Amino acid sequence: MRHAHSVEQVRTAEAALMARLPDGTLMQRAAAGLAATCARLLPRVYGSRVLVLAGSGDNGGDALYAGARLARRGSTVHALLLAPDRAHPGGLADLLAAGGRVTADPTEFTRADLVLDGIVGIGGRGGLRPEAAPYAAMERGGPVVAVDVPSGVDPDTGEVPGAALRADVTVCFGTYKPGLLIDPGASHTGALHLVGIGLTLPPASVTSLQDEDLAALLPVPGTESDKYRRGVVGIAAGSARYPGAAVLSVAGALRGGAGAVRYVGTAAEEVVRRFPETLVTEGGPAGAGRVQAWVVGPGSGDGAEQALREALAAEVPVLVDADGLTELARLGPDALRERTAPTLLTPHTGEAARLLAGATGDAPPPAEELAAARLVTARRLAAAYRATVLLKGSTTVIADPSGEVRVNPTGTSWLATAGSGDVLSGLAGSLLAAGLPPLDAASAAAYLHGLAGRHAAEPGHPIAALDIATALPTAWRHRR
Incomplete structure (x- = not known):
């Protein structure tokens, strides 16, 4: 698991450690790790040109040392x-004593073999100041290495409110910072390198699964397993206008390890033609029979409200997506107040805007604003609806009502295709039916979905949603 801690958590841990160490020890540890990383990036250290962009305070000190x-x-x-x-x-005195020089020539940025970005550290907020902003757009001759966080990126949220440097490598001290894992900040971060400096930290505010974590979560049938023990997921999806949403959701569920898929909706003929193993029931969720979880909403059209109400009345986990989210936004959080079983919501930012409006009674906020503040948005929704929220986007962020957050590290821009979210819903629903808690089910589903997208798109070409579902067994098997 990759752990990311807030600035407040880091500052507290640093203060406790510095109280036990001689002055300057922590900074020297950071500088040693930073210099070692830079040395590995340079073709050769001797004779290379290095530029240190140094702001005020300790971040600039790390870079100077x-x-x-x-x-x-x-x-x-x-x-x-x-x-x-x-x-x-x-730091400045040490640099000068070592033979370094101070320059006022900004064109050094374009000539350097490596640039150290020590302008703003984890205490900075807002975009770059005017004197530093030109470097965000300037051509570079060699890699830019950010000291703890790229200058201009909010370390706690990943928000980029103004100009910010794009690093090729970011060297983190002690722990990762949440803003380095979440877009738009993540797209400024480059490769992440962690340097241990001896911090003792509390539980992380944000985590991110790695391959071994996924392997531990994925359900594996035992010798006594049958389709019911493995989990039956109910899918209420599709309509005359969008029958494909039903097919894709069922595809994701079948490839996600469900023991069986029970389908209700108007697209039964299309579903069974493509997946004859599907159990089809007439009517809605209320009369469908035994399931361990429901997926409601993909392409449901006019039938979404009734299907949503019936699924929410069941004492099993429910995943709500697409048209189901539109209906939930209209009903508001009260529709979930009486539920004792878990609920998982899977909005994109446009649907998130409608859900927030349904919770507050205000006009929907612009989706672009929510995309720029993904961590805050996911947590707001999870708190408002008292549900786990998987917020889709260039960085998928999963938040539960307690405030715990997981960030998905896999994926590819080729996943931005019609029906991709329907596959994800079926996949996550199957993991809920297998008994995974909603935070784990959503995290594992997002991870697998991203890996499947990568496999389907290799070596880099357009894919369709069904290609993603078809690649899920490969992603499950390789998990990398």
Whole structure:
């Protein structure tokens, strides 16, 4: 599991450690790890040109001390001070003593073999200040290495409210920061390198699954398993206008390990033609028979409200998607108040806007604003509806009502295709039916869905939603 801690958690841990260490020890640990990473990125250390962009405070100090270490190994190191009167005195003195120089020439940025971004650290908020903003758009000659966080990215949320540097590599000290895992900040981060500095940290505010975590979550049938023990997922999806949504949801559920899929809706003929193993029941969820979870809403059209009400009345986990979310937004959070079984909502940002409007009574906020603040949006929805929320997008963010968050690290832009979300809903529903708690079911489903998209699109070509479902067994098997 990749763990990411808030700035407040990091500051508290740093203060506790610094109280037990000689002055400057923590900064020297950070600088040593930073310099070692830079040395690996350079074709050679001796004779390379390194530029340190140093802001005020400890972040600039880390960069200056790292620059001094590279200078002692033969690099030509120049420091461009964004706040000369507030540059870290110890770091600057060490750099100068090692043979580094101060420059005021911004074109050094384009000529350097490597640039250290030490402008703003984890305490910074807002976009880059005017004196630093030009570097966000400037051409670079070599890689940019961010010190703890790319300058201009909010470390807690990933929001980018103005100009920000795009790093090729970000070196994190002690722990990852949530904003490095969540777009738009994640797209500024580049490759992540973690340098241990000895922090003792509380439970992380944000986590991200890795391959071994997924393997531990995925259900595997035992010798005594049958279709009911493995889980039966009910799918209430599709309509005369959108029969394909039913087919795709069923495909995701069957490829997601469900023991059986029970379908209700108007697209039964299309579903059975494609997947003859599907159990078909006339009517709605209320009369469908035994299931361990329901998926409601993909392409449901006019029948969404009744299907939603019947599914929510059942004492099993319910996943609500697409047209079901539109109906839930109209009904508001009160529709879930009496439920004792878990509920999982899977909106994109447009649906999230409608859900928030349904919870507050206000006009829907612009979807673009919600996409720019994904972590905040997912947590707001989870709290308002007292449900687990899988917020889809370039970074999929899963939040539960307690505030716990998982960020999905897999995926590809080729997943942005019609019906992709229907496959994801069926897949997540099958994992709910297998008994996974909603946070785990949503996290594992998003991870597998992203891997399947990668496999289907290799070596890089357009895919259709059914290709994603077809690639799920490969993703399940390889998990990488």
